[in-house]
Amino acid sequence: MLVAGLCALGPAVAYAQSPETLGWLRKMHDATQKLSYSGTFVYQNGSRSETSRITRFVDASGANTEKLEVMDGLPREIVRTKDTVRCYLPGSRLVKVDRRTERDFPALLPERITALARHYDISLGETRRIAGYDCQAVVLTPRDNLRYGYRLYADVNSGMLLKAVTVDAAGEQVEQFMFTQLTIGGVTPDMVKSRHASRSWRVEDAGAAPAQLPGWRLSSELPGFHKVIELKRRLGESRSAGQVVYSDGLAAVSVFIESLEGRSDPVRPGLSSMGAIHIYTREVANHVVTVVGEAPAASVQRIANAVEYRRPQ
Amino acid sequence: MKDRLSELMDGELDDKSAAEAIEALGRDHEAVRTWRAYQLISDAMRESPVLSADFSARFSARLAKEATVFAPRASRAPESRRWYAVSAAAASLAAVAFVGWMAFGPQPQAPAPLAQVQPAPAGELKPTIVPLPTAANDYLLAHQGFSPRVSLQGMAPYVRTVSEQAVEPRK
Numbered sequence: 001m002l003v004a005g006l007c008a009l010g011p012a013v014a015y016a017q018s019p020e021t022l023g024w025l026r027k028m029h030d031a032t033q034k035l036s037y038s039g040t041f042v043y044q045n046g047s048r049s050e051t052s053r054i055t056r057f058v059d060a061s062g063a064n065t066e067k068l069e070v071m072d073g074l075p076r077e078i079v080r081t082k083d084t085v086r087c088y089l090p091g092s093r094l095v096k097v098d099r100r101t102e103r104d105f106p107a108l109l110p111e112r113i114t115a116l117a118r119h120y121d122i123s124l125g126e127t128r129r130i131a132g133y134d135c136q137a138v139v140l141t142p143r144d145n146l147r148y149g150y151r152l153y154a155d156v157n158s159g160m161l162l163k164a165v166t167v168d169a170a171g172e173q174v175e176q177f178m179f180t181q182l183t184i185g186g187v188t189p190d191m192v193k194s195r196h197a198s199r200s201w202r203v204e205d206a207g208a209a210p211a212q213l214p215g216w217r218l219s220s221e222l223p224g225f226h227k228v229i230e231l232k233r234r235l236g237e238s239r240s241a242g243q244v245v246y247s248d249g250l251a252a253v254s255v256f257i258e259s260l261e262g263r264s265d266p267v268r269p270g271l272s273s274m275g276a277i278h279i280y281t282r283e284v285a286n287h288v289v290t291v292v293g294e295a296p297a298a299s300v301q302r303i304a305n306a307v308e309y310r311r312p313q
Numbered sequence: 314m315k316d317r318l319s320e321l322m323d324g325e326l327d328d329k330s331a332a333e334a335i336e337a338l339g340r341d342h343e344a345v346r347t348w349r350a351y352q353l354i355s356d357a358m359r360e361s362p363v364l365s366a367d368f369s370a371r372f373s374a375r376l377a378k379e380a381t382v383f384a385p386r387a388s389r390a391p392e393s394r395r396w397y398a399v400s401a402a403a404a405s406l407a408a409v410a411f412v413g414w415m416a417f418g419p420q421p422q423a424p425a426p427l428a429q430v431q432p433a434p435a436g437e438l439k440p441t442i443v444p445l446p447t448a449a450n451d452y453l454l455a456h457q458g459f460s461p462r463v464s465l466q467g468m469a470p471y472v473r474t475v476s477e478q479a480v481e482p483r484k
Contacts, residue, residue: 028465043472052472068468078471080458085471087454096454112461152465161466177469206455229459235451245459254456270441277453277473281446290446292456294470301440 017117021124024138025113027159028152034058035160038191039131039182045175045275057192065192079194088196095196098206098233116249119143119224125151130162131179140250145169146222146299147251148276158184166276168296175275208233213242216257218306222299224248246293246303253293253303260286271297285309318347450474 038055050072058064063082070076077088087096116122125137135153142149149171153163163178211232221227225246235241235256242257260267260283267288272279278300280291284307291304314337320326321334337344446452453474457463462470 025465032465032467041469043469050472052469054467054469056467066468068471070472070474074475076474078454078468080468080471085454085458087474096451098454098458100458164466164469175473177466177472208455233455235455236448239448239451243455245456247459247461250461252456252460252462254452254459256452256455265447268443268446270443272443272445272449274445274449274475275473279446279449279452280440281443290452292452294460294462297440 017114017122021122021138022113022117024124024136024154024159025116025122025152028138028154028161029113031154031159032161033064034062035158035184036064036187037160037182037184038187039179041177041179043175043177043275048275051180055187055191057187057189059189065189067192067194077194077196079192079197086194088194088201090196093199093201094204095201096204096206098208100208112249116140119147119248120149120250127156128153131182133157133160133162133182135162142169144223145296146224146302147248147295148174150250160184166294204234204237206233206235208243211242213244213257214312215309216242216244217308217310218255218303219308220306222246222253222303222306225251225253225299225303228252251294253291253295253300255303255307256290256292257284257307258288258290260288263288271301273297280304282307314341314344315347318344445475 036056036058038053040051040053043050043052050070052071053069054066056064056066066080068076068078068080075090077090079086079088083099085098087098088094089096120140120142123139123141125139127134127136129135130153133155134157136156138152138154140150140152149167149169151163151165151167152161154161160182162182163176165176166174168174208231210229213230213232225248228245228247230242230244232240232242235258239258242255244255244257246253246255267281267283269282270280272281276294278293278295278297280297280300280303282289282304287309289304289307291300291307293300293303314334317326317330317334317337321331326334454471457471457473460470
């Protein structure tokens with residue numbers, strides 16, 4: 001009976017996906033890398049909805065700069081170049097800076113798109129008109145309940161992603177991004193500069209650098225989620241933290257580890273949520289472990305509960 | 314092949330068949346995985362110490378959360394020499410779980426009554442719901458850049474930072 005139970009975990013299955021479907025994902029990927037565009041999109045989760053402007057400029061060499069301005073709620077402007085992300089917060093006259101070498105970004109490379117089929121069944125959905133563009137839906141249905149599903153709508157001509165819906169196991173929408181207006185082309189370098197770029201605001205540099213975190217590990221990894229990077233960084237003004245990122249190729253989960261020593265505000269262990277993002281906090285070995293990920297709450301919680309510290313030998 | 318490997322382990326093959334099976338292990342990754350899984354199970358049955366010191370505690374904790382109720386009849390498992398019955402696909406995790414059960418689970422002469430094995434609700438304990446951490450934006454900004462999704466969608470996911478509305482106390 002026990003053995004039967006184990007066998008029920010399933011035989012190896014070859015996950016063949018049609019070249020056409022995978023071609024659509026590649027087309028979206030290429031459009032994201034190669035197109036200059038400007039547009040307005042709405043981010044929605046539950047009753048919350050926020051409008052943002054997004055502008056991307058790709059120069060002749062292929063180098064690109066992208067700017068995101070959040071129009072609702074707390075004013076924020078985020079500018080991302082090849083190796084730096086700067087977040088401008090006018091309310092607190094603060095710039096948060098995060099630098100990384102490009103190879104450290106766990107990009108979804110075209111050759112890895114095929115590997116997504118191990119965790120998602122990928123199929124073509126309906127065609128629909130969005131913000132004036134005829135779009136093709138590509139549906140990613142997870143093969144287990146450890147990750148969310150996605151419906152991605154791409155412009156039939158350019159491949160540009162016009163709408164992305166995240167759905168849970170019951171098929172309910174968890175969050176969505178949708179362009180309400182989009183212009184492809186016609187972007188100048190000035191349009192991707194922050195209007196706060198010349199201000200002498202306080203700078204918080206994360207100082208992120210790949211590093212080992214001796215003694216910290218997961219007692220068991222979440223199936224399909226593999227470690228992509230381990231680094232040390234600062235969070236906020238001065239808090240030093242370790243960060244380990246796990247990903248299944250599309251969704252990512254970060255584990256942050258900070259010492260409790262010298263910490264003034266209390267730790268609130270438990271789960272909090274924002275759209276498809278879940279944050280699970282717990283204490284381990286005199287450290288606070290905060291797991292942040294765009295995955296179902298149970299997945300984030302499982303990773304958090306697997307974090308352990310063993311004094312290095 | 315699994316039958317062959319099982320027989321090889323039990324010393325039931327003649328020289329020629331054994332040589333063929335061993336030769337297969339040299340070229341077939343799947344066969345090697347299966348072989349390793351059988352070895353693990355074998356080690357566990359002989360109580361060879363192949364597991365880390367706290368494996369038992371961690372396994373027990375996970376078993377307690379496991380929705381599936383493993384309650385084999387007491388006399389069956391130790392007698393079973395059907396190594397190949399463990400699917401090779403389940404080898405990595407499941408075989409270790411199986412080994413753990415064999416090594417540290419309820420002993421055959423004193424099987425755990427079914428009623429004592431509590432299936433956990435939906436696989437995981439229900440978490441305490443708390444407000445977003447005060448530093449949520451620091452975590453979110455630090456995390457977003459590592460999402461491969463940015464490759465398909467550009468910076469849009471960065472919008473998932475906390476705005477004023479979201480930091481209002483929840484009901």
